Amino acid sequence: MTSGAGESRDWPATTRYNLSGAPGELGLVQDFLNTIEEGSVAPPDLLATLPAAQEWVDEVRGLWSSLDDACWGRDLPPLTERDRRRLVAIRRRMFRGLFPTAAEDGGLAEPQAHAGVRLTLSQGEVSAEPTGRGWAQFESALLLICYRARLAGHLRRLKTCKSHECDVVFYDRSPNNSAVWHDVRVCGNRANVRAHRARHPGRAAVT
Numbered sequence: 001m002t003s004g005a006g007e008s009r010d011w012p013a014t015t016r017y018n019l020s021g022a023p024g025e026l027g028l029v030q031d032f033l034n035t036i037e038e039g040s041v042a043p044p045d046l047l048a049t050l051p052a053a054q055e056w057v058d059e060v061r062g063l064w065s066s067l068d069d070a071c072w073g074r075d076l077p078p079l080t081e082r083d084r085r086r087l088v089a090i091r092r093r094m095f096r097g098l099f100p101t102a103a104e105d106g107g108l109a110e111p112q113a114h115a116g117v118r119l120t121l122s123q124g125e126v127s128a129e130p131t132g133r134g135w136a137q138f139e140s141a142l143l144l145i146c147y148r149a150r151l152a153g154h155l156r157r158l159k160t161c162k163s164h165e166c167d168v169v170f171y172d173r174s175p176n177n178s179a180v181w182h183d184v185r186v187c188g189n190r191a192n193v194r195a196h197r198a199r200h201p202g203r204a205a206v207t
């Protein structure tokens, strides 16, 4: 059985932003969203090319498998260029679904993220598994992870940075779930400098 909690791993896309991952399998959702190229730090988009996307998949497959002995990620087929484009679309849908106010791209015509899940009752246990094949099953797995995280109360701690130039996804470990920047020193300082300039036009900013 998967636990929604647990220690966090060194997810490859998330660690690029000097962040520790969300606990347990929620770290996979976070890492998938963090494959983006982020405006200020600007490492490459890990899904931009087929070799880079395959490398990311290979890395997270191992981490994901280590979290869950009923892991569907183990059977993911090798990526094709079509799959890669599909992953980019899934990423966009997931981001918009999780952070509707941050995703102001006006793409209303695009379908919502959706999942097929099969529930099984056996020996007093109900279990859920994502249905579909290949990368459709991957999308189902991501949504199932979000659902389990919501039940466990963790999903509300998964946030996107408040900066308009930054879509990095972080896991808020503050006691009252009040963090707004993916990194206070990067995006928080930038916002403070801007606010200072707005209050004191013509004066040098204090950083």
Ligand SMILES: [Zn+2]
Residues within 6 Å of the ligand: 161, 162, 163, 166, 167, 168, 181, 182, 183, 186, 187
């Ligand atoms: Zn940020």
